[in-house]
Amino acid sequence: MVLHKLKRMLSKLGAGCINKIWRLGAGGRLFWLTLISSGESFRRFRLTIREVYFTGVLSLIIILVSAFFVGMVLALQGYHTLQKYGSSEAIGVLVALALVRELGPVVTALLFAGRAGTAITAEIGLMKATEQLSAMEMMAVSPIARVIAPRFWAGVIAMPVLATLFSMVGILGGYLVAVPLIGVDAGAFWSQMQANVDWEYDILNGVFKSVVFGVACTMIALFEGYDAPPTAEGVSRATTRTVVTSSLAVLGLDFILTSFMIAV
Amino acid sequence: MERTTIDLWVGIFVALGFAALLGLAMKVGNLTTSSIGQTYLVTANFENIGGLKPRAPVKSAGVVVGRVSEIVFDPKTYEAVVSLNIDTRYNFPKDTFANIYTAGLLGEQYIGLEAGGDEVNLKNGDKISQTQDAVVLEKLISQFLYSKATESDDKPGKTAATSTESGVDALDASPLDKIGK
Amino acid sequence: MANAIVEIQDLSFGYKGRLLHKGINMTFPKGKVVAIMGGSGSGKTTLLRLIGGQLKPTKGQVQVGGEVVHQQDREGIYRLRRKMGMLFQHGALFTDLSVFENVAFPMREHTNLPESMIRDLVLLKLNAVGLRGAHALMPTELSGGMARRVALARAIALDPSIIMYDEPFAGLDPISMAVICDLIRSLNDALGATSIIVTHDVEETFQFADYVYFVADGVVAAEGTPDDLRNSELPFVHQFVHGEKDGPVPFHYAAPEYHASLLRGAR
Numbered sequence: 001m002v003l004h005k006l007k008r009m010l011s012k013l014g015a016g017c018i019n020k021i022w023r024l025g026a027g028g029r030l031f032w033l034t035l036i037s038s039g040e041s042f043r044r045f046r047l048t049i050r051e052v053y054f055t056g057v058l059s060l061i062i063i064l065v066s067a068f069f070v071g072m073v074l075a076l077q078g079y080h081t082l083q084k085y086g087s088s089e090a091i092g093v094l095v096a097l098a099l100v101r102e103l104g105p106v107v108t109a110l111l112f113a114g115r116a117g118t119a120i121t122a123e124i125g126l127m128k129a130t131e132q133l134s135a136m137e138m139m140a141v142s143p144i145a146r147v148i149a150p151r152f153w154a155g156v157i158a159m160p161v162l163a164t165l166f167s168m169v170g171i172l173g174g175y176l177v178a179v180p181l182i183g184v185d186a187g188a189f190w191s192q193m194q195a196n197v198d199w200e201y202d203i204l205n206g207v208f209k210s211v212v213f214g215v216a217c218t219m220i221a222l223f224e225g226y227d228a229p230p231t232a233e234g235v236s237r238a239t240t241r242t243v244v245t246s247s248l249a250v251l252g253l254d255f256i257l258t259s260f261m262i263a264v
Numbered sequence: 265m266e267r268t269t270i271d272l273w274v275g276i277f278v279a280l281g282f283a284a285l286l287g288l289a290m291k292v293g294n295l296t297t298s299s300i301g302q303t304y305l306v307t308a309n310f311e312n313i314g315g316l317k318p319r320a321p322v323k324s325a326g327v328v329v330g331r332v333s334e335i336v337f338d339p340k341t342y343e344a345v346v347s348l349n350i351d352t353r354y355n356f357p358k359d360t361f362a363n364i365y366t367a368g369l370l371g372e373q374y375i376g377l378e379a380g381g382d383e384v385n386l387k388n389g390d391k392i393s394q395t396q397d398a399v400v401l402e403k404l405i406s407q408f409l410y411s412k413a414t415e416s417d418d419k420p421g422k423t424a425a426t427s428t429e430s431g432v433d434a435l436d437a438s439p440l441d442k443i444g445k
Numbered sequence: 446m447a448n449a450i451v452e453i454q455d456l457s458f459g460y461k462g463r464l465l466h467k468g469i470n471m472t473f474p475k476g477k478v479v480a481i482m483g484g485s486g487s488g489k490t491t492l493l494r495l496i497g498g499q500l501k502p503t504k505g506q507v508q509v510g511g512e513v514v515h516q517q518d519r520e521g522i523y524r525l526r527r528k529m530g531m532l533f534q535h536g537a538l539f540t541d542l543s544v545f546e547n548v549a550f551p552m553r554e555h556t557n558l559p560e561s562m563i564r565d566l567v568l569l570k571l572n573a574v575g576l577r578g579a580h581a582l583m584p585t586e587l588s589g590g591m592a593r594r595v596a597l598a599r600a601i602a603l604d605p606s607i608i609m610y611d612e613p614f615a616g617l618d619p620i621s622m623a624v625i626c627d628l629i630r631s632l633n634d635a636l637g638a639t640s641i642i643v644t645h646d647v648e649e650t651f652q653f654a655d656y657v658y659f660v661a662d663g664v665v666a667a668e669g670t671p672d673d674l675r676n677s678e679l680p681f682v683h684q685f686v687h688g689e690k691d692g693p694v695p696f697h698y699a700a701p702e703y704h705a706s707l708l709r710g711a712r
Contacts, residue, residue: 053270057277096292126540135537135596138497140526141554161281168284171292190291199293201319207285 027223030144034152034222037145047150048157055116055151055218056158060165062115063108067099067166070107071173074098078174079182089188093196095174096167100197100206104167106254109213112159113246117221120151121242124225125235133226148222155218156211163210205261209254216253217246303330303349304388308362308375313344314398316364316373322348324377329354332375348375350386357382358390364398373398448475450639451496451607455505458488458495465491467663468505473607478633478640480650482685483660489643490534492660493609496641497529498522509607527555530600531609535616536592538584544571544595545580551602570598573635574628590621594628601632608633610642614649622646626653647686651675659685 041048078094124147127133133143171193178184197203221242228238313335322330330350338345350356359380366373386392451473458466465488473479481489494500496507498514507514509525517525538547548567552558558566571577574594584592593613600608610629614622630653633640644650650657651671659667659674659682667674667682674682684692700706 049274050270052274052277057273060277100288100292123541130535130540131533131537132539134499135531135533135539137499138526138529138531139551139554140523141551146554157278161278161284164281164284164288168287168292171288193292197293198319199289203285203288203293 023223023227026227027219030148030223030226031219033144034149034219037142038149038153040145041149041153047146048153051151051154052158055112055120055154056161059112059115059158059162062111063162063166064169066107066111067104067169068173070103070166071095071099071170071175072177074103074170075174075177075182079178079184088182088184089192091174091178091184092189092193095178096171096193096197097202099167099170099174100202102254102258104170105163105206105210105213106250108163108166108210109159109217109250110247112155112162112213113217113221113243113250116155116158117217117242117246118239120155120218120221121225121228121239122235124148124151124222125228125230125238128226128228129230129232129235131230148226151222152215152218155221156214159214159217160207160210163213164207167206201261209257212253212257213250216249220246220249302352304352304386305333305347305349306386306388306390306392307345307347308392308395309338309341309343309345310364310395310397311343312397312400313346314364314366314373314400316346316375316398320372320374322350322375322377324354324356324379329377346375348392355385358384358386359394360386360392361394361396362392363396366399449473450475450510451641452508453492453496453505454508456495456502456507457504458491458500458502464503465663469660469663469665471658471665473639473641474656475606475639476633476637477655478630478642478653480642480644480654480657481660482645482647482650482657483666484645484685487660488663489645489660490611493531493611493641493643496607496609497526497531527603528605529607529609530603530605532593532597532600532611532613534612535589536584536596538587538592538596538599540584542584543580544576544582544584544587547584547595548580548599548602550599555603566602570602571595573601573632574598575624588621590617590624593617593621593625597625597628597632601636604636604638606636606638608636608638608640610640610644612644613642614644614646622649629653647688 074095075091078091078098079088082088082090082094124133127143127147133147136143136146175186175189179186179189224238224242224245225235228234316332316335318332318335320332321328322332330348332346333349334347336345336347337343348362356377357380359382361378361380363376363378364373365376380394449472451471453469453471456466456469457464469492471479471481481492483489491500495502496509496514498517501515506516510528512521512525514522514525538544539550542550545567548570549563552563552566568577568580571580574597576591576594576598579587579591579595584595587595613625613629617625626649629640629642632638642650642654651674654671657669657671657674658665661681667677667679669677675686677683677686681693683689690696
């Protein structure tokens, strides 16, 4: 009886693994199809602009408010630790580097997955459930070119913009706490920052990270929607999976990218 | 939502993004300060570079005049060959002295250039012959202890209490100077 | 029939070894309204998808205008689909576009007509279904019957030669149903198109269809004009047309003997 149960568990695990690999392959295929049918997203750039509005502009508020608070908390926490070593002027460096290199791209991507990613999944899933994608197919219009690709490129455009804004607003939040509130010298705050934050190594690498996260988050959201079972329950599950998968993908990719960037 | 309104918002959104990137570049990053235009390359050999890294600043009189571009190990001389990119606006005499300093007690390491008196200037591809290695903390401490030991051998009459006192004095009198000799 | 525009020949189709269709033959002549009828789950909608090339047959073939659908590449299928219009079960209007933009969608995608001409054509199509006044509404603001009519206007936007209807009467009130019935017939005759209707509403369909196929158990169980079928002696057709609850299609799903189950304690 125990053996039987064990066997069933093992076979369930195996089936789960195979399913994951299958989905990975299907996602990769959708990614490829999206890339090769992207022409229309640029020829009729209006389609993409429309989606930038929905994914980027509508995510602006949550990104900016979060950035402000993250920056303030970083400054508070950083000051608390740095002053023990008598180097509280280094607070500017700490806030800026933490935001530009890590928190900007990563937190933006996580918030993006929650705000825009779920919206994309639900929208595509519902379009599928209500046969809108089928209808498009029957009108000889490829849903990948007309629906998936513009959303993909919109996500890839919106993410770095959001991440850059996140970093900038976060630094302003850190400045507000460090300089007027705690009383760190403003000159030291900025000059230490400028001396230690490198344009290419820190800022551009951060932007590059956010572009990669943009590709990953948007593609995951699109795939989950496109692959969702065409029922209310299927779409709601797909939405949850979007958040889980995107978050894990972002954190995993972050580790890989960071290790490459530090090694170089 | 009207299409034109969407266009406007997206335009604002992207413009904000560029503004933020510009802000990061100008206010936060060192794009402005590190924009060393034309540079010339000189090399310097060190027996020990300590924790010096590529892209570390090269300073003279505290002003950044260039950056370390590359550090390689020379298997013939068993020395580190450090390449320096120096701004063409600054010229240094041929007998310039290159030191590896540490910013603060535990800060990052950088190269300090002290100009000599030669009338010929360094040019692209030249080698700085006079160098001084990085200070390695362990070496410093062991040398200090060694010198203390020889000192107490010289003056056997001293008591333990005065010996610790003179130890404090020795620390005050900058051990860095002692090791340089 | 010589001028068949769509022909289904010895068609078999199934998922994972279970066959849904087992050798179906159908002919859809030009200018006629042909209905495919059958119980729920008999694979009627799948037939439409096979005609539209969204699915590939396991065996046999579907010909549209003399071309075998599943042998076409992507371009070829898209070329064939431009001759088809399809009305989906619940309309499948694009929820993020207005009624006007929904009808304009196929024109914008496939033609380079100037904006003024698109406007005229869209209003013409909307007028044909009686909803010119609703062009500015969003699909969420429409009733089920209106949504169906807008979808019909969209399906005929490019004047297709084949119009397919997937359950056009499902979930409609009697008035909307009568309107759709009327539209199917009049649009078919006005456009000179061929209509293929998948449905299980006997009364409405018999009023206007030229020819009817009955599908049961994966084969064509009966075919003929509505009058033929009304008087048919075939037990299945008789049960279906007259809506009797028991007959060749049993009321009970296959199960062990009821009495025995009770005694044993049903599992």
